[in-house]
Amino acid sequence: MKRIYWLVLVVMLGGLMSVSTSQAQQTKRRIIQLSGIILGEDSTRGLPGVHVWVPKAGRGTSTNMTGFFSLPVVVGDSVVISAVGYIKQHIIVPNYPQEFMTIIVEMTTDNTFLETVTVLPIPTEEVFKQAILALNVPMDANGIDKRNLNAELMALMMRTTPMDGNLNYRYYMDSYNQSMYDKSSVRTNPFLNPFNWARFFRDLKQK
Secondary structure: OHHHHHHHHHHHHHHHHHHHHHHHHHHHOOEEEEEEEEEOOOOOOEOOOOEEEEOOOOEEEEOOOOOEEEEEEEOOOEEEEEOOOEOOEEEEOOOOOOOEEEEEEEOOEOOOOOOOOOOOOOOOHHHHHHHHHOOOOOOOHHHHHHHHOOHHHHHHHHHHOOOOHHHHHHHHHHHHHHHHHHHOOOOOOHHHOHHHHHHHHHHHHHO
16 A cells, blocks of 8 residues: 555656756747848848748748848747748858847748740640641742732732821821922823823824
8 A cells, every 4th residue: 555655656756857847948949030131132122021030939921122021939940041043041040149130041042943835726736736737728838928819809909007196197298298389380281292192192093
């Protein structure tokens, strides 16, 4: 019976000692105000919007426009610093003797090379082959030129294509120059020229 009593007493004392030890360790985990500046790879400017957080504690913050941040942490915390386009960094808070700690972190660019993807309007390669084989493409390059320089097509384009700003400006300037020329000279009518009529009748007799 005495052995059982002493065994229970030893177990209770061991439990009390472990609890006191854990409490002492917890009291040693001091709170430190962690502040710092996050710089880019060129180390000339601060990075805004960088996430600085402690995953286990569930608390964090982000850097301002100059790359500055300030966050309360506990000694031994693992601080994660992450930003889009940069490699994630981890910092363990040391047992710093003072209540305020300042750091400067330089982020490294995360260069990820992706494979080239060609986007086609054809769903599969087989459908693409069938579409190519179904095309009626002339083999002769001259045939393509003749089709593009069709007289009827060119005349239709001339009638239906409106003038742009440059052509309107050119037409206006030509009209203005012609009007200025007419002010200093008299425009003759070719039908009133007797020499033209004589040349006309001579050409008719020769034909």
